[in-house]
Amino acid sequence: MPPRTRARSYDPAKTRTAVIAQLRQVRKAAEGLDEAALDAPTRLGDWTVRELIAHLAMAVTSVVRLLERPAPPAREITVTGWASAVAGHAGPIDEETRALAAAGGPGGPLERAEARFAEAAAVAPADRLLATRVGAMRLDDYLVTRCVELVVHADDLAVATGVPVPLDRQALATATRVLADALAAKAPGGSVEVRIPPFAVIQCVEGPRHTRGTPPNVVETDPPTWIRLATGRLTWAEALESGPLTASGDRADLSAHLPVLG
DSSP states (O other): OOOOOSOOOOOHHHHHHHHHHHHHHHHHHHHTOOHHHHTSBOSSTTOBHHHHHHHHHHHHHHHHHHHTSOOOSSOOOOHHHHHHHGGGGHHHHHHHHHHHHHHOOSHHHHHHHHHHHHHHHHHSOTTOEEEETTEEEEHHHHHHHHHHHHHHHHHHHHHHHOOOOOOOHHHHHHHHHHHHHHHHHHSOOSSEEEEETTTEEEEESSSOOOOSSSOSSEEEOOHHHHHHHHTTSSOHHHHHHHSSOEEESTTOOOGGGOOSOO
16 A cells, blocks of 8 residues: 555545444443443543543534534635644533533433434535534535544543444544544655555655655554554553554654644
């Protein structure tokens, strides 16, 4: 798989299906949680499992809410722009999450989220513009970001509860590629090749560009490890020590450029 040289595209139908499939896995994992499990801590600051589940529901129902509002006049942001901008809106996201968590139990919000999303997203055109909190985005781009949210937080849920949450292959592939492209945008260049088989290969970091043969600076890891690195759930040193990450070459230390999504 050659490194990326142009903007990546995503199939809207496959993305919609992936969002529903990953949300369904989250809902199944949440259904059996008792009150003690819901009040357990997560690795997301002082959020409990209850608030994490509410956030997962909110991530999907936001599509419905945005489709109900007037479309903005022009596109302002892409998927890669979203990755760099969303951390700046952590305060409002936290407030909305806590309000939703206080309003009810885990099963209801996730079930309603799945039903409302499936109905709304099936009929809306892919190029419909949405007034998201980070700027005007196309619906197909915003759905890609929903895959990222669901995959990242499904892993958070599994770690917090000890309940396995399977990752839908298409959702995992999408999240992996989005976060890889976000790294390439944050640290542009061609001196390091980052390989995340079987989903992504990118080049990044300023310096001599590699053109043929074996690159002198190579980073390779698996998709789940990459997602944890890219979102700050795992440090560079921890990943190297545990084995899922290999890095060779003088420029292959990417710790200064991570995470790419807060």
